[in-house]
Amino acid sequence: MDTSGDIERILNLILNLADFDALQKGKERQSAIWKQEEPDYLPLILSDWETPELKGFKHRNLKEQFYDKEKMLIEQLKGLVGIAKTHSDAQLSIRVNMGVGIIASIFGLKPLFPQDDQMPWFVGHLPKEQLVDIEVPQDLKNRGLIPFILEYIEFFKENLPAEIKIYCFDTQGPFDIAHLIRGHDIYTDLYDDPDFAHHLLQISTKLYIEVTKLFKETVQEPYNSGYHSTLYMEGGGVRLCDDSSVNLSPSLFREFSLPYIKEALAPFGGGWVHFCGDANHLLDMYLQLDEVKGLNFGNPEKYNYKKVMRNIISKGKFYVGHIPRKEGEDLKDYFKRLLEPLEGKRKGLILQMARGTETSLETIELWHKSQDAYLRG
Numbered sequence: 001m002d003t004s005g006d007i008e009r010i011l012n013l014i015l016n017l018a019d020f021d022a023l024q025k026g027k028e029r030q031s032a033i034w035k036q037e038e039p040d041y042l043p044l045i046l047s048d049w050e051t052p053e054l055k056g057f058k059h060r061n062l063k064e065q066f067y068d069k070e071k072m073l074i075e076q077l078k079g080l081v082g083i084a085k086t087h088s089d090a091q092l093s094i095r096v097n098m099g100v101g102i103i104a105s106i107f108g109l110k111p112l113f114p115q116d117d118q119m120p121w122f123v124g125h126l127p128k129e130q131l132v133d134i135e136v137p138q139d140l141k142n143r144g145l146i147p148f149i150l151e152y153i154e155f156f157k158e159n160l161p162a163e164i165k166i167y168c169f170d171t172q173g174p175f176d177i178a179h180l181i182r183g184h185d186i187y188t189d190l191y192d193d194p195d196f197a198h199h200l201l202q203i204s205t206k207l208y209i210e211v212t213k214l215f216k217e218t219v220q221e222p223y224n225s226g227y228h229s230t231l232y233m234e235g236g237g238v239r240l241c242d243d244s245s246v247n248l249s250p251s252l253f254r255e256f257s258l259p260y261i262k263e264a265l266a267p268f269g270g271g272w273v274h275f276c277g278d279a280n281h282l283l284d285m286y287l288q289l290d291e292v293k294g295l296n297f298g299n300p301e302k303y304n305y306k307k308v309m310r311n312i313i314s315k316g317k318f319y320v321g322h323i324p325r326k327e328g329e330d331l332k333d334y335f336k337r338l339l340e341p342l343e344g345k346r347k348g349l350i351l352q353m354a355r356g357t358e359t360s361l362e363t364i365e366l367w368h369k370s371q372d373a374y375l376r377g
Helices: 003-017 020-034 062-066 069-084 146-159 174-182 185-192 194-219 243-247 250-256 258-268 283-287 305-314 331-342 360-374
Strands: 044-047 110-112 121-123 225-228 231-234 238-241 271-275 292-297 318-321 349-354
Touching: 003 069, 020 231, 020 292, 020 349, 044 069, 044 360, 062 069, 069 146, 146 194, 174 185, 174 194, 174 243, 174 258, 185 194, 194 250, 194 258, 238 258, 243 271, 250 258, 250 283, 258 271, 258 283, 283 292, 283 305, 305 318, 305 331, 331 349, 331 360
Parallel strands: 044 349, 238 271, 271 292, 292 318, 318 349
Antiparallel strands: 110 121, 225 231
């Protein structure tokens, strides 16, 4: 099959479906949330999973994409079709998608595919003896998956129009990177050899910073702004993943994760932090950092939405992400519930949701009307 022809056809689909005035307005609304200003309407990032426009295009599984930059570009672009057609505040950007272990691969960890259409896991944790004196390599461009990432990025740049941006591959975060390199032993290291754990976390933090800088310089993106999937970031240029820290007690988190999050985000003017699981016991510490501008929950159902949103807004931060809709909940009631904790202000929320039974236009119009009704103008 002619993959270059597929690239051109899908690009034409996206560009014909997209509303570029809506894209610009969405960028402005998201920017306002980052800057703690009130936009005309809170951003709504809407996706539509019904994409009959893609009928006839062959699916390439994740393993195929990993080893073929054309196939990866095609599949990444296909994901934009259901976003472009909504005309919401969502931005159009794609990434080189090689999994969570890209930075860990610098030290020799290898990708393993449990199944052909699952993201790779990375195996080959390094023994402590090998890590004690480890330093950040000088030749990052030639280590692990980094040269392949850069090759794929250059291919993306050659084939994408200016309207579609490239966002950063998965860099995870300091504690996640240390966990990937060391394996589950990182948790006992915190007790048995805290000096070693701090050493590894310092290396992980430096790697997060240097690899992110390398990406931004490659795509010519400012350190303190940029894109991440459907999101636009301003006054903070990165996303940081902190899933592994959720397993820590508050005291261990305060010592072994929080300072490294602060250090990792600082060169980029701050950023937003994602984590899965239940981190209610850590939320106040995340929110105390100036560098943490926003939070994203991988499991929002584990949090008291009203309580958490009021806390986030009181600290001058924002929540970005999905919020579960109750079974049988009318869309009007759903929006009213989401807006209630905002205390009349158009601040603190970038809502992501998939289109339901309502059309995209109906959803967007109701989102705006709800704000007119429940928030001050």
